[in-house]
Amino acid sequence: MAKAKYNWPARGTASIIGKQQDRVDGLAKATGAAKYSYDINPANVLLARALGCPLAHCNIKGMDFTAAEKVPGVVKVAAMKKKGDEIRWQGDPLVVVVGTCEGAVAEGLKAIKLDLEPLPVFVTDEDLDAAEKAGRSGGGGGNTQLENEAPEGEDEAKFADKEIERLLKESAAVVDGYYGIDVITHMCLEPHGSTCEWNGKQLTAHLSTQNVSGTASQYAGPLEITADEVTIHCDYIGGGFGSKFQVDTWGVVAAQLAKDIGRPVKLMLDRDVELKTAGCRPSGYIKVRVGADKDGVVKVWDSHHWGTNGSTPGGIDQGVIPYVFNPANRRRKRTTIVTNASPTRAWRAPNHPQACAMSQTAYDDIAAKLGLDSYDVFLRNLPSVSNKKAELYAEEMKVAAKLMDWKAKWHAHGKGPAKGSVVSGLGMAIHTWGGGGQAGGCLVRIHPDGGVEVSMGSQDLGTGTRTVINMIAAETFGLPVEAVTVNIGSSKYPRASASGGSVTVAGVSEATRRGTQDSLRKLCELVGKKLDVDPATLVAQKGRIFVEGKADKGVSWKEACSLLGMTPQEVKGEFQRADENHLSSSQVGGVQMAEVEVDKDTGIIRMKKFVAVQDMGLIINPRGATSQIYGAVIMGIAAALFEQRIMDPTSGAFLNAEIADYKLPRLGDIGEIVVELYEPDSEYERGVVGLGEPPAISPCAAISNAVCNALGVRVPVLPMIPSRVLDALKKARTA
């Protein structure tokens, strides 16, 4: 069979792809040499900070900057809102102060006088009744699927009511459950912001962004220039997680101020405004009745869920409930709640972690109710998975169970041995995600002296984008990784997709492989001519280009490149999703298992062991992939046990908007984490699929299920902070 024009090395033949590779920019990051937007210090740069609104809901009656403008070192005070504006959440930026140093700006911010008219506040999104009373709830849709059709002439809704009641009545076990997960914030350690400098009409924005190729026009419009006059520069970004696709109002203001003042301006949000405004994830709460047969196979699902997207309506998409599992009879209803909180932003696998935590917990409660092993209940429900990956999940469950030693450790819910007040438990969950590469391009330049550059307007959120591009280019050209230079992080390079939806690695891999294979073919034409052989017989390996199978019939890489004469060879690599012959694919599964210890006296939960089995198609850099999964799991531990946005119900104030108060796990809190990259030949052959999001989905449900298995009592709402554990135990005792 003729080889496809673009292909990956046959399994086992690659010299770089699939091997453990150190991050190529690792030392720069580890020694402080890597420059983030916050670190860019052009000559004469000024510091700017934004003042967040102190009230959660108010009208602006007036703002007085007189005293602020007189503070020594303050250069300019600029309004971001105007008199008469309605402010809908605490921390919405009102004013920017520009000055020469932190102290001057801080004094300037304190000297601003605000005249605000308070308005009614609503922030208790878990309380559906209160939301309805406050007029903050709205319809969020719903739909029903039933095995049986309504008889002709019968009202469909009434028939559904009857069918669902019948099915529940016929079930061997019914769980009437309540589950939920609070709002969490992105908490990027580098806050949102930019350092902006002008050169005549040209703006360079050193922007902390996960969207290098897509943000120039966001500056251009408001600043009345065109996008070609804007350069977005971001070599390193200190966390994004879905919250940094936009320039944001404060980004445009920074550029405008730099222009007005005639000096570069650095405007990074402070931690308080960052947490209150620049990124959070929707909450989700659900009431559900689940009916199953005696084996634990779910026959009917009937749920109503709600939650908040902050000041704009929304919440968890109903399409992912119940999560992954899709029982034949299911009715779901959604209510959206508007609160006085900042609008949510995309957060690592939007909707999925919450949906998983709200529904695979109910599946686990079916196991508890029937006294069955949760593993068996998950296994028996696999035929209903919506992504047709039942066999894959079954295989991955086997692998995970072995790594966890599930069978040996399993006990029925609440029936395990206790060590004093400490009990342990196991829980699991499964997930799915797309992760297909998006359209994009790269420029592959081979210099006559042998140098190789690959340039792409992509970014590295921490995924290891540079390393992936570098490995693929080196593989194609048969060179060591060090021989290739990778340029990313500028909007002046060929367009790449934003890093969202786990599309980056698949996208840059496909573009790089195509570009470098085309580039090599072009170079081989020259080599073929020189050696008087068919260029199609040439291969590039170990720093040489030679006739396949005849290592001595060839030239060194340098010699080959010298055939270019004086001019570098440039080839554009490009692909569209619709192109044939994909080197990438989409859709992954994944199985995770948690083992916890819970102290019934203190309510404290400790992670003991966590197993993550993950497929992702063909793996470029196993070290980078493993890191991504560790990170996703640790983030999941955070949401399951530690982090929550705490709002004061009366004032709407975000009470814990500082790092010291916003609890996150530390190095000592993570227990043992075991990662298994699941890559059988069937996965390798699919090509590259993105990985960033999927492993962040299951931890909350898996950990909640483990806690329930330990205690025999469900702690319904995440995070499972000690007080909630104790409340759940108390409620169970008095029930």
Add this chain to the structure above:
Amino acid sequence: MKDSRSSNGTGGHSRRAFLKGTSAAAAATAFATGAGAVVAAEADSKVVGPGATPVTLNINGKDYELKVEPRMTLLEVLRWQLDLTGAKPVSVDASSGAATVIIDGKPAAANTTLAVACAGKKIQTVESLGGAKPDPVATAFVHHDGMQCGFCTPGFVVSVRAFLDKNPKATEQEIRAGLNSNLCRCGTYANVIQAALEVVKGGARG
């Protein structure tokens, strides 16, 4: 579960250093709010300021003659005057560890330490662990991929360096108990533990 920020004796930050840091932060606030009196930092009774005042700081083995306002933190001076941007501004207090530097051999949060209080002391930043011959801690972080976005990484590298200077034979358990002053959002802890262990074993590729 232990309070992850409490000191257990092997930790990078002692409680005393934390309290000192807190008082420095309070002093910085007093300046920022325009309080007339100038508070001398820590135990030093010498009064300076309120305007920019000359100070010599010894950073990474080199003396820098600087003019700093007494309210300026060491972090602000490092980042804005010296362009040493490895230490990061992440939290208002010392709770993130991202601004960790080593002062006279002990880890300290540069964002809660006043620059004028550092005169006469030896300050070591993460940049001193790089260069042509990087510190084994830095190379171990690379080899074990103890980083993702990398924004917390310099502070973490400095904390691990200081921790291992004090506990060169630390066990995994001691590492898990003693390196809780640094916050990472991407979730690199599992790899950081391995990096620290590799340095203990002397296997780091220097």
